[in-house]
Amino acid sequence: MAVGExxxxxxxxxxxxxxxLPGRARRPFLPVExxxxxxxxxxxPAAVPSAVRVTLRRARAVRPVPxxxxxxxxxxxxFKHAGYxxxxxxxxxxxxxxxxxxxxxxxxxxxxxxxxxxxxxLQIVGGVPQHRLLPPWLPYGQGAVLxxxxxxxxxxxxxLRPAVLHAATDHANGRVALALRAAHGLPVVYEVRGFLxxxxxxxRPGRGPEDPAYLMxxxxxTECMREADLVLTLGAAMKAEIVARGVPExxxxxxxxxxxxxxLAEPLDGAPVRERLGIAxxxxxxxxxxxxxxxxxxxxxxxAGAELRRRGVPLRLLIVGDGPERPALxxxxxxxxxxxxxxxxxxxxxxxxxxxxxxxxxxFAVPRxxxxxxxxxxxxxxxxAMASGVPVAASDLTAMRELVEPEVNGQLxxxxxPQAWADAxxxxxxxxxxxxxxxxxxxxxxxRDRTWERVAATTRRAYRTLxxx
Numbered sequence: 001m002a003v004g005e006x007x008x009x010x011x012x013x014x015x016x017x018x019x020x021l022p023g024r025a026r027r028p029f030l031p032v033e034x035x036x037x038x039x040x041x042x043x044x045p046a047a048v049p050s051a052v053r054v055t056l057r058r059a060r061a062v063r064p065v066p067x068x069x070x071x072x073x074x075x076x077x078x079f080k081h082a083g084y085x086x087x088x089x090x091x092x093x094x095x096x097x098x099x100x101x102x103x104x105x106x107x108x109x110x111x112x113x114x115x116x117x118x119x120x121x122l123q124i125v126g127g128v129p130q131h132r133l134l135p136p137w138l139p140y141g142q143g144a145v146l147x148x149x150x151x152x153x154x155x156x157x158x159x160l161r162p163a164v165l166h167a168a169t170d171h172a173n174g175r176v177a178l179a180l181r182a183a184h185g186l187p188v189v190y191e192v193r194g195f196l197x198x199x200x201x202x203x204r205p206g207r208g209p210e211d212p213a214y215l216m217x218x219x220x221x222t223e224c225m226r227e228a229d230l231v232l233t234l235g236a237a238m239k240a241e242i243v244a245r246g247v248p249e250x251x252x253x254x255x256x257x258x259x260x261x262x263x264l265a266e267p268l269d270g271a272p273v274r275e276r277l278g279i280a281x282x283x284x285x286x287x288x289x290x291x292x293x294x295x296x297x298x299x300x301x302x303x304a305g306a307e308l309r310r311r312g313v314p315l316r317l318l319i320v321g322d323g324p325e326r327p328a329l330x331x332x333x334x335x336x337x338x339x340x341x342x343x344x345x346x347x348x349x350x351x352x353x354x355x356x357x358x359x360x361x362x363x364f365a366v367p368r369x370x371x372x373x374x375x376x377x378x379x380x381x382x383x384x385a386m387a388s389g390v391p392v393a394a395s396d397l398t399a400m401r402e403l404v405e406p407e408v409n410g411q412l413x414x415x416x417x418p419q420a421w422a423d424a425x426x427x428x429x430x431x432x433x434x435x436x437x438x439x440x441x442x443x444x445x446x447x448r449d450r451t452w453e454r455v456a457a458t459t460r461r462a463y464r465t466l467x468x469x
Contacts (some may be wrong), residue, residue, distance in 0.1 A: 001157075010055065012424075014275070015229040028062070030327060034125075039180060045319055048213045048216050049140065049172075049217055050142035051216060052147075052188060054146045054147060054176055055179055056179050056180070058152050059195065060158065062184050063161060064161050064162060064164060065101065067100045067101050068100075068101040068102075068142075068160065068469070069095060069102045069103065069162060069163070069468075070102075070160060070162035070171045071092060071104045071166045072166065072167040072168070073104060073105070073106055073168050073173060074170065074172075074173060075089050075106055075111070075192060076088045076104055076106050076110075076130055077126075078386060080114070080127060081348060081350075081351065083086045083380040084168070086380065088168065089125065089126055089128065089285075090260055091455060091456065092126075093126050093128060093260070094260070095455070095456045095459060095460070096128060096131060097187070097456070099122070100455070102128055103128070103131060104130045104131065105130075106130065106133070106150060108135065108138065108145060108152060109133070109134070110132040112134055119132055121134055122265070125363040131156055133289070133434070135148065135152065143428065146172055154179075154180055154184070157180055157184055162186065163468035164187050164189060165180055165181065166191065166459075166465050167189070167191065168191040168302070171220035171224050173324050174190045174221075174223075174227075174228065174465065175220070177190070177228075178224065178227055178228070181229075186375075186468075187229040187467075188227075188228045188229050188230070189228060189230045189231075189459075190224050190225060190231050191232040191233070192234075193377075195221070195238075195241065195372075195376055196416075197221060197372050198373035198376070200214065200292075202295060202371050202373065203294070204217060220248070221227050225242055225245060226245070226246055227249050227250075228251075230251055230253065231247055231251055231253070232252075232254075232462065233254065234378050235256060235399055235404065236402055237375065237377075238376055238378070239254060239405055248287055249291060254458075255458050255462075256383075256449070256450055257380040257450065258383065258446075258450040258451050258454065258455045259383060259384055259446060259450060259451060260451070260452050260453075261453075262355070263355060263384055263388060264387050265355075267358075268356055268357060269359060270356075270359030270361075273357060277318070277344055277346075277360070279316050279360065283316050283359050284315050284362050285362050285447050286316075286318060286362065286425055286429070287355070287361050288301070288318075288321070288351075288367075288381070289321055289381050289384070290321045290323075290366075290379075292323030292326045293317070294325055295371060295374055296367070297369045297415065297416065298325065298329050298367065298377045300416055300418055301319075302329065302332055303335075304419075304425060305317045305338060305343065305422075306338060307418060308429075308442060309342060311426065312423070316342060316343075317343040318360060319345045319346070320346065322348040326345065330345060350460055355388055358385055358388035361385070362429060363425065363428055364390045364392045365394075366379065366382050366393070367421065367447060368395045368397060368400070374399065374415075375397045376399040378402055379399075381401065386403070386445065389442065389443040390409075391408035391409065391411075391442060393410060393414055393424060393425060393428065394411075394413070395414070395415035396412035396413060407440050410436075410438055411424050437460070
């Protein structure tokens with residue numbers, strides 16, 4: 001963000017001021033920094049992104065190491081826990097098991113800019129090298145930051161000599177990878193994990209698709225898709241959108257969200273976690289594991305839960321996760337009378353413990369809103385729940401139809417309709433046999449089509465078409 005832009009954004013100006021303090025002086029302000037960062041995330045990016053082309057002065061072809069992959073991403077585990085970072089990690093681990101040599105490089109300044117003061121340039125996570133670009137200072141302005149990002153990544157490329165650059169959304173990562181291709185002669189794969197310009201638009205009430213910031217983001221994403229040697233994406237709806245933007249269909253491959261073998265192990269006994277949470281054995285539990293953002297539609301689930309309680313259904317709601325919407329959801333739960341223990345908010349849990357919470361659930365809920373981005377992007381969390389043998393009740397959205405087959409492995413329900421959700425959940429909750437059958441079918445589908453091993457094999461074949469694996 002440029003200095004001029006900061007004048008119109010006091011939250012980010014204050015946040016930057018705290019982050020520029022030297023280490024010892026900054027420590028007393030860490031609580032303030034966390035509050036400012038949360039506020040900045042809640043309002044979303046405010047400025048039109050820079051469209052300056054990212055270039056490297058230093059251009060030198062490298063002799064690539066066969067099978068070596070450099071994933072160019074925004075953030076990663078263990079400092080950021082989200083579907084995006086889990087996907088990066090699991091894909092890289094599966095590629096490593098398949099005989100590739102994956103490395104990950106995160107965006108310039110991560111994770112120090114997020115308050116992690118003792119980050120190191122190299123960290124091994126799950127056997128995968130994670131490279132951090134940590135200059136002593138960051139330049140002002142988006143274009144200057146991206147140029148510096150590309151410069152530091154270029155030095156890493158010269159050391160590692162990867163055979164392929166695998167960038168994941170957003171466009172900043174794609175543009176850096178394209179600059180590295182121009183400088184070093186390496187092929188670029190651009191992985192579209194979402195349409196973040198549409199997510200951005202939902203966070204800006206009153207703005208529409210004619211907004212200059214939205215149009216610029218969309219144009220930059222489209223440019224990365226068209227310029228990449230190959231585009232990977234998560235589902236059929238996303239592929240259709242990418243092809244509609246002018247990318248030849250044969251250059252777009254599907255690499256869906258998936259699970260590793262741990263999720264396909266025998267389902268766990270939910271009794272210990274139920275006891276810890278105070279849930280009686282005869283109570284029915286509907287819940288979700290999710291980032292708590294407006295797009296997830298958790299408010300619809302709370303309203304439906306309140307209606308089911310009025311009908312006398314012995315229901316508990318289990319909301320696992322955290323995010324900017326959590327305070328509003330807690331207030332809504334209190335308003336609906338669900339703060340008596342009916343609605344349980346656990347906060348974020350380690351990914352390694354997610355299956356323990358799946359074991360508590362009778363139904364996994366995906367009440368996403370009726371927004372364009374929700375119709376396009378297939379989430380990871382319901383795939384993991386299906387692997388655990390839990391039937392899924394989801395909003396009837398295009399992307400969810402790629403996962404949920406009604407009356408076979410789950411149910412599709414009109415989005416943003418608490419009454420429809422209450423009616424559908426009541427029928428499902430009172431049919432244990434149906435839940436068991438649908439859960440088994442969901443698990444079988446994931447085991448057949450959606451493992452990281454299969455996805456890694458797909459990426460390896462994709463790299464081979466580019467002559468680099």
